[in-house]
Amino acid sequence: MRSDVWSDLVDQGRLLVRLGKLLTHRHVEIYEGVGPTLGGMLAALSKGGAMRLTALADQLQVDTSVASRQAAELVERGLVERRPDPDDARAGILDLTADGHAVLQRARERSGEIVAAALADWSEAEARQLVELLTKLNGDLREELCGGRERVR
Amino acid sequence: MRSDVWSDLVDQGRLLVRLGKLLTHRHVEIYEGVGPTLGGMLAALSKGGAMRLTALADQLQVDTSVASRQAAELVERGLVERRPDPDDARAGILDLTADGHAVLQRARERSGEIVAAALADWSEAEARQLVELLTKLNGDLREELCGGRERVR
DNA sequence: CCTATAGTTGCGGGGAACAACCAACTGAGG
DNA sequence: CCTCAGTTGGTTGTTCCCCGCAACTATAGG
Numbered sequence: 001m002r003s004d005v006w007s008d009l010v011d012q013g014r015l016l017v018r019l020g021k022l023l024t025h026r027h028v029e030i031y032e033g034v035g036p037t038l039g040g041m042l043a044a045l046s047k048g049g050a051m052r053l054t055a056l057a058d059q060l061q062v063d064t065s066v067a068s069r070q071a072a073e074l075v076e077r078g079l080v081e082r083r084p085d086p087d088d089a090r091a092g093i094l095d096l097t098a099d100g101h102a103v104l105q106r107a108r109e110r111s112g113e114i115v116a117a118a119l120a121d122w123s124e125a126e127a128r129q130l131v132e133l134l135t136k137l138n139g140d141l142r143e144e145l146c147g148g149r150e151r152v153r
Numbered sequence: 154m155r156s157d158v159w160s161d162l163v164d165q166g167r168l169l170v171r172l173g174k175l176l177t178h179r180h181v182e183i184y185e186g187v188g189p190t191l192g193g194m195l196a197a198l199s200k201g202g203a204m205r206l207t208a209l210a211d212q213l214q215v216d217t218s219v220a221s222r223q224a225a226e227l228v229e230r231g232l233v234e235r236r237p238d239p240d241d242a243r244a245g246i247l248d249l250t251a252d253g254h255a256v257l258q259r260a261r262e263r264s265g266e267i268v269a270a271a272l273a274d275w276s277e278a279e280a281r282q283l284v285e286l287l288t289k290l291n292g293d294l295r296e297e298l299c300g301g302r303e304r305v306r
Numbered sequence: 307c308c309t310a311t312a313g314t315t316g317c318g319g320g321g322a323a324c325a326a327c328c329a330a331c332t333g334a335g336g
Numbered sequence: 337c338c339t340c341a342g343t344t345g346g347t348t349g350t351t352c353c354c355c356g357c358a359a360c361t362a363t364a365g366g
Contacts, residue, residue, distance in 0.1 A: 005280045006265035006272075011200075012287040014193050017170045018214045019294045021322090037354065040167050047164075054312065061171050063356050068314060070354090090312045090363045112159035118297030119159070119290070127158045130286040134165040137272070137283065141172045144271030174355095190321065207345060219322055221347055243330045243345045 023114065032103055034077070041070050042079060042096065042104045050095035052085065061142075079103055176267065185256055187230070194223050195232060195249065195257045203248035205238065214295070232256055 021036070034042070044059045045051070051059075057067035071094055074080035079100035085091035096104070119127065174189075187195070197212045198204070204212075210220035224247055227233035232253035238244035249257070272280065 005277060005284060006268040007261045008284045009280065009287070010261075010264050010268060011196055012284055012291060013169060013173050014189075014196075015214075015291045016166060016287060016294075017173055019291060020166050020170055022214060023294065035353085036167075040171075043164055043167070052312075061175055062354085064313070065315080065357080066355055068312095072314085085312095088312075088364070092313080108160045108163075111163045114297075115159040115163060115294075118293050122289075122293075124158060126286065127162065129282070130290065131158060131161045131165055133279065133283040133286065134162070134169060136275075136279075138165060138168045138172060140271050140275075141169075141176065144267075188320085205345075215321090216323055217346065218324080218348080221345095223321095225347085238345095241331070241345075245346085 023111075032106070034074075034079070034103065034107075038070055038074055039104070039107055041067070041074060042100055042107075045080065045094060045096050046101070046104055050093050052091050053094060054091075056094060074100070176264075185259070187227075187232070187256065187260075191223055191227055192257070192260055194220070194227060195253055195260075198233065198247060198249050199254070199257055203246050205244050205246060209247060227253070 040060060041056065044056060048055070048059055053067055053071055054064055056071070057064045060067060071080060071082070075082050075094075079097055081095050081097045081100075082092045083095070085093050193213060194209065197209060201208070201212055206220055206224055207217055209224070210217045213220060224233060224235070228235050228247075232250055234248050234250045234253075235245045236248070238246050
């Protein structure tokens with residue numbers, strides 16, 4: 001069976017990773033000094049709504065320690081608010097502040113512009129299709145990688 | 154105009170980055186102890202044929218210093234051979250050794266298997282289409298990011 | 307009391323950029 | 337020719353960021 005397709009996919013994925021990193025790291029500080037990874041956290045909070053640190057870490061597929069530090073920084077910058085969970089004194093609920101929303105909004109616009117410039121000759125249909133396929137891909141990968149109960153270890 | 158599409162694309166891209174990293178880092182050492190980044194260099198060499206360090210760095214979109222160190226390690230492991238460029242005593246030509254080819258071959262098979270498992274329910278047509286779109290995306294991004302003469306700074 | 311869970315902090319490591327550097331290839335003038 | 341300035345190919349040192357693991361605290365729940 002044609003395993004070349006998968007290999008090609010892996011290769012292209014790898015390149016995309018690099019380019020994406022360049023994009024976010026170069027066209028600098030899209031998130032107004034926050035950087036791409038913290039920006040990802042903002043985006044996750046926006047999409048998923050207020051949630052606990054562990055949930056956020058799970059969403060982002062990073063270790064809780066990583067999420068903890070990132071969250072701490074965002075809180076310090078006033079982009080995220082942390083309030084105690086009324087049901088559990090150990091836990092905290094993280095949520096975007098008004099500032100966080102604003103920063104994220106501007107960032108989305110800006111990165112959108114950049115991508116739009118690069119992809120000026122794309123039809124919207126193509127773009128949508130790509131997004132759709134990527135979404136499916138991510139879903140399946142996620143399931144394969146962590147859906148199986150094996151912990152991240 | 155619908156900038157949501159681009160934002161979604163950015164978000165999905167980011168997630169893919171994370172998942173890809175997990176995949177290569179977890180299903181561990183696909184390249185027999187070489188690791189994903191060095192593997193990428195092997196793949197680039199395979200696809201582009203023997204080339205100079207600078208060309209390789211350009212392909213991979215990394216700084217020459219990074220490529221230099223990676224190449225050095227691959228040479229040390231005997232997966233890549235470095236021979237002097239007859240036309241330029243400063244330069245060297247990097248090329249895969251037989252071992253390098255073998256390792257890469259096995260790695261491609263293995264990562265292909267993993268992806269295939271995760272994407273078992275995909276049709277080959279879908280996969281091909283995704284690869285096609287990704288390739289196009291990468292091409293355009295690359296052009297936008299570094300095609301413009303502005304240096305990386 | 308004992309175990310499991312939410313989070314934090316202290317390591318350590320890997321990937322990458324930047325800058326400073328050496329070496330060798332240019333390409334004018336003299 | 338010859339030399340010297342400028343350019344280009346590579347390497348090394350430093351630093352930074354992101355990450356995972358391990359150890360720890362504190363609360364929850366039986």
